[in-house]
Amino acid sequence: MKVALVHDYLTQRGGAERVFEMLCQRYPDADIYTSLYEPASSIDFGDRAVFTTYLQQLPQASRYFKLLAPLYYSAFRALDLREYDLIISSTTSFAKAVRKRPDAKHICFCHNITRFLWDTQTYLREYTAYRRFLPLIEQIFRAMRKADLAYAQEPDVYIANSHTVARRIQEIYSKPAHVANCPVDSEQFDFSPQKEDFYLASARLISYKRLDVVVEAFNWLGWKLLITGDGPERDTLEARARQNVQFLGHVSDAERKQLMSKSRSVIVMALEDYGLVPVEANVSGTPVIAYGEGGVLDTQIPGVTGVFFNSQTPHALYRALLKAKAIDWNYHRIREHAVSRFSKDAFFQSIDSVIAEVCGTG
The missing domain is CATH 3.40.50 (Rossmann fold)
Structure with a gap:
């Protein structure tokens, strides 16, 4: 054939x-x-x-x-x-x-x-x-x-x-x-049950990704947020961000997979058709905090692999971040779910x- x-x-x-x-x-x-x-x-x-x-x-x-x-x-x-x-x-x-x-x-x-x-x-x-x-x-x-x-x-x-x-x-x-x-090719990602004190957003810096909302929520909290990726919204977002929010631009695959495995959670604010980033995070043993519409409904189990919020607003993300911080995550189970399903x-x-x-x- x-x-x-x-x-x-x-x-x-x-x-x-x-x-x-x-x-x-x-x-x-x-x-x-x-x-x-x-x-x-x-x-x-x-x-x-x-x-x-x-x-x-x-x-x-x-x-x-x-x-x-x-x-x-x-x-x-x-x-x-x-x-x-x-x-x-x-x-x-x-x-x-x-x-x-x-x-x-x-x-x-x-x-x-x-x-x-x-x-x-x-x-x-x-x-x-x-x-x-x-x-x-x-x-x-x-x-x-x-x-x-x-x-x-x-x-x-x-x-x-x-x-x-x-x-x-x-x-x-x-x-x-x-x-x-x-x-997701699980061999291309590192797993770590030891998390560091930062959160991660990995996306193109364009409007529908709604990183403006993510920046606003972290401005309120003062928690450390790292953002990888670049795009036309970068200057605007950087101007709005406080010192606890850092823009890393394009990073190497090696650096990105390390960030995925070490972050407390990966933030997904956009309504994604499917979205590989949440699965990449889970393969790394990292929970996802995501807007609960679109492709994440196929990939995430609330309370097990991530936390959903129901509106693209700083208040909704703020509440989800506090909820996620209170959960005793089983990082091995998060990875096992992703490796077996995806x-x-x-x-x-x-x-x-x-x-x-x-x-x-x-």
Whole structure:
């Protein structure tokens, strides 16, 4: 069976890209396709070929890849994948549009529906410079929504990374979806039952992550908070933070895993579609204090692996922090839960089961 693996674009390295890398490792003989590829900023496949679209030839395309949004559907439609028996797309937006032979199968691992089209107001909070173009953007997005709905019918089967995303796929695309929670490579993280006197937030510094709320709560408490990551909100957040809040910017993988294992808790304020950070924290033996909506409902057990709060406000986080501090956490149990539920083996058992069902190989 000849297999193609397709991802939206490989111009950054986030949770979706880490999962796609695992898929590529799982299928070492599969051909890899994407619209744009920048190995210095994303996954380095070494000598393995990565096939791209015509967008790769545009000057500065990798730098301004989000501005090319109206072109991605046509770029993926132009790919010739007729030689493949199975296509596995990994997408938050465009890769699901690829075409296949009538007798071939297309399984779409969907990290989310196309968020900027279906939750435009939230998306544009990250790009305030473009808000003055909203009337024009809305016209373009209206046409793109029609295309998104049409191309969402291309895959034979959807696999969602969380029950939250599965519900969105059903509501927007009218397609049922299996659920396979994204895995974490536990060998890439350290475990420590000895915690130090600091809390950790690890996220891109963009508005929907709501780190402004986290900073405000820690300003009140005076507890030590370390924030890793960078983004357009950094200057604003730093200006609001008191001395107990430190911004570390981008840190090495080695430093990040040490911080994960040593922190008292990892704070997650955003409504995440799935969110690897909470699972990474748990694999490190660290509890999570999280806004109780979205993907954390799939990954956390209140009182065992973390604490939920029900609104994105400093008061709600403040109360959750005090509650978490009073709990006698079993750090070994936190890790065991994550390793058993969110391992690569558990993930690929789910994926392989779907492939066997769809392709009739079971």
